[in-house]
Amino acid sequence: MSDDRSLVRRVAWREVFPWLALLRAFRMAVSPTVLLVATLGVFVSSLGWQVAPYLFLTKEQQTRLVQASTFTARSDVATTPAPSLAGQTPPAIGKYFPAELSGLDEPFFELSEPVGKLLSYQITINETAYYLFGFLWSLAVWAFVGGFITRRAVVQTAIEDTPGLVETAQFAFRRWLWYFLAPLYPLLGVLILLLLHVPLGWLMRIDIGVAVAGFAWIFVLLVGVAAAWLLIGTLLGWPLMWGALSAEREGDAFEAFSRSFSYIYSRPLHYLFYAVVAALLGALGFALAFMFVQVLFDFGLWAVSWGAGRARVDQIRELMETGQASQPLGSGVALLSFWRNVVQTFLNGYVFAYFWSAVGIIYLLLRYDSDEKEMDEIYLPDDEPATGPPQRPPTPSVPAGPSTVVEPPSDTITAKPQPGAGE
DSSP states (O other): OOOOOOOOOOOOHHHHOGGGGGGHHHHHHTSHHHHHHHHHHHHHHHHHHHHHHHHHSOHHHHHTEEEOOSSSOOEEETTOOOOOTGGGSOHHHHTTSOSSOOSSHHHHHHHHHHHHHHTOTTSOHHHHHHHHHHHHHHHHHHHHHHHHHHHHHHHHHHHSSOOOHHHHHHHHHHTHHHHHHTTHHHHHHHHHHHHTTHHHHHHTTSHHHHHHHHHHHHHHHHHHHHHHHHHHHHHHHHHHHHHHHHHOSSOOHHHHHHHHHHHHHHSHHHHHHHHHHHHHHHHHHHHHHHHHHHHHHHHHHHHHHHHHOHHHHHHHHHHHHHOOOOTTHHHHHHHHHHHHHHHHHHHHHHHHHHHHHHHHHHHHHHHHHHHOOOTTOOOOGGGOOOOSSOOOOOOOOOOOOOOOOOOOOOSSOOOOOOTTTTO
């Protein structure tokens, strides 16, 4: 008696749970190529923020600068009371994210914070110039670096193969302008809506103007609806613009803007779920990366302590923290601090490498949920159809030789005479 029962021999878990693709983000982030590119992005981005205070801020403001982040060395003005975006995260959303460093929300707020400061009415003119310069500088840097990493992430996720370094760099370079302009399009709309309110602000300089503004405030609220739609969509969806530009054939700023806004407002819970999963996985990945860096540096101190002694190594570690040592000991301590900072920079690079890798995967997941497009449907230059009129295949040449005339067949059939006939 035959048994017709089918046996389940294998379950395609990634088809059942597509979000398992986020497990690949850690492996992508620790790739030497991606890690090096992200680290260079952190270094170049920090240069702009270190120069900006000397260009736009007064001496008094420069002396009161505090480090606002350990990732891009971006400084914040201590006297500015404008609240941070991270501090304004709704508790109902923030409690789902891990309290530890995850490599997802830290880069997100780090790159979004300048826009939040620019939206505050409490900053001065020179502080506005400071944040605007830093924002545009960071945007220019991460337009290429983020484009490079997200392109690599979507290709690896789609075809499970690593694209070439030169090929990926050329792709990011060709679309650099769209990476740069995509987040600016909705912000330009916000700026236009803001300028519409300037005459009303002039009127409110007098007491009677405040009363007039109170009657006209309904129009301010109506315009504010459009502004809120643009601002929320931009602040939450700007990372998805990189994913759209890295995955789609028609990669331009308008498509990146429209797709990101569409996914944000049509699948907000899906977006939150993928972000939470990526943050939880990122916290575990960052713990492993931090442990590796810690062991890497401590191993060197432990090894030399066998010759220098514990007391001498403790003294050197203390001097590395204080930075106060006489020569020639001070030069050696400075070099040791330099190498420690190099290792720390690579750790910061990993954070951004994980962020952009996760962004590329999250975009493919949201596109799958909204447009029902498979995750392997991405733009590849090899699939580009040939342009121009179709070419006719060459006619094979006939070698020259004596011409042969072939008689056409006759319509008259002549019988062959038989032997002896007519004799």
